Structure formats: structure tokens, C-alpha cells
Amino acid sequence: MYQDYRIINIVSNNRPLSLETARILKHKLEKNGFIVADTFDYNAELIICIGGDGSFLRTIHQYNFPDIPIIGVNTGHLGFFQALSPHDLDEFIFKYKKGDYKVSTINPVESTICTRTSCIEIMGINEIVIKGHKSTTIHLNLSLDESFLEKFSGDGLLISTPTGSTAYNYSLGGSIVDPRLNVMQITPMAPINTIAYRSFTSSIIVPRYSTIKIHPEYTYENSILFVTDGMEHRYNEIVEIQIKLSELNVKLLRLKEYDFWNKVKEKFL
Helix, strand or coil, X not given: CCCCCCXXXXXXXXXXXXHHHHHHHHHHHHHCCCEECCCCCCCCCEEEEEECHHHHHHHHHHCCCCCCCEEEXXXXXXXXXXXXXXXXHHHHHHHHHHCCEEEEEECCEEEEEEECCCXXXXXXXXXXXXXXXXXXXXXXXXXXXXXXEEEEEECEEEEECCHHHHCHHHHCCCCCCCCCCCCEEEEEECCCCCCCCCCCCCCXXXXXXXXXXXXXXXXXXXXXXXXXXXXXXXXXXXXXXXXXXXXXXXXEEEECCCCHHHHHHHHHC
């Protein structure tokens, strides 16, 4: 329908400030010659997400990790993902039209969960958490590629991307990782380290092409909860979990002055 035009998707949460910002942004974009799609258009050149970090993550999941650059306008709280504020709209449109921006790519973390009858895949931009359902202590046999690492005992394990290292991972005491390092981080959640159970108590950073393998003890195969970017999943009779970085590229559009460590200092220090 809009084949000869430059199409932009605006996705907003339902907060009054977000809806008003979306209305203003739509008007400004149309004045500058863009078409704002009425419904999500996979042929668009850009997604602008209005809300907080949760809205940003939900947008990527809702539209199945689309191959379209995405930028966020922060009307939430922390706004670590969101590169713009509602006051930046005119400046952003001016710079976007000039091509004064950069596009960086990130790889989600991908998990293959095998039950006794089938295998399911889930992905996360920030992290995948494997934890005990209803706060159950769980025991997980953890391997990296072909090397057995430990029998983990505790609340669970969090596997994060560099992008997610500043999120839940950071609150658990994990390391902040520069997103230019394409690695995974395994962070224990309340590990039990006694004479009966021995578990790593600090996070482990592993290379890009590693495969993390987890085998729950059979008595816990129905006691596991998965959380991907804050969204919960339950599967029964789990026998194996494999986690790696996906080959999929998620494109983040940034203005050229964006700097990760300045963002970290602004939000956390």
C-alpha cells in the first residue's frame, strides 16, 4: 500500500504520556514526509517504541524479533534501552532525515527446552532465567560444551547477553559487560555452597560460540520456571536445556553521539 513511501511503525504502551507522545510524533513524522502505518508494517524502515524498557522488550517479542531497526522514546522510569526523551523528537527527526545515526546489532540468547515429548525454543534480548517454580530450591547439572562444570543447587541460574548484563543480572551481582563483547554470562541465583552442596558463587563469562547445557535432576523436571525478559513460561517433564547466542541480529538505531558507558554512568552511578 505504501510501497513508494518511507514507512515508520510507532508502538506505544497505554500510559497517557505515551499515547500523547505517540500522537505528537505521528504528526511530526507526517509533516516531514513519512508515512506512519496504522497497523504494524513489516516493510517499514524503522520502529519507534514509546514507553519504558519493558515496553521496548515486549515490542521486540510481540513482533517476533523483526528485521527492522528500533529506537525507543522513554516515558517510563529507568529507560536504559530508550535512546530518546519526548523532548528530543524534533532533533531526532532532523538527524534521522540526514542519516546522522548508527545501527548496532545484538544477538538474543536462545534456549532449546526439551521435554520427554518435544523441544521448544524461546529467546531473550536481556536474559533467560531458569528457576524453581514457587521458590523451590532446584538442582541443575551444568555443562559448557562437553565439559561438566557443576551440580548447581540454589534458586536458579540466569544466562544474560551483554545487553542484559545491566538488567536482572546486575541486580544479582553479575558483571556489566561492554556490548561490543559478544559473550554470555551465567549468574547464580542464591547458590548453596556448603559441605553438602558446592556451587559457583560468582558469575561465569563464556565465549560467543559456547553451548550451555543444563540437565535438571529428574525429581525437579516439573518444578522449573523459565523467565525471558520478564515473561514467564512453564513446561513439564524437562530433561535437557541448551542455551546459546542466537545467529539472529536485532538492530538498534542510535544517534551518533550515543555511548554505552556514558549511559551506564547516567543510569547507575
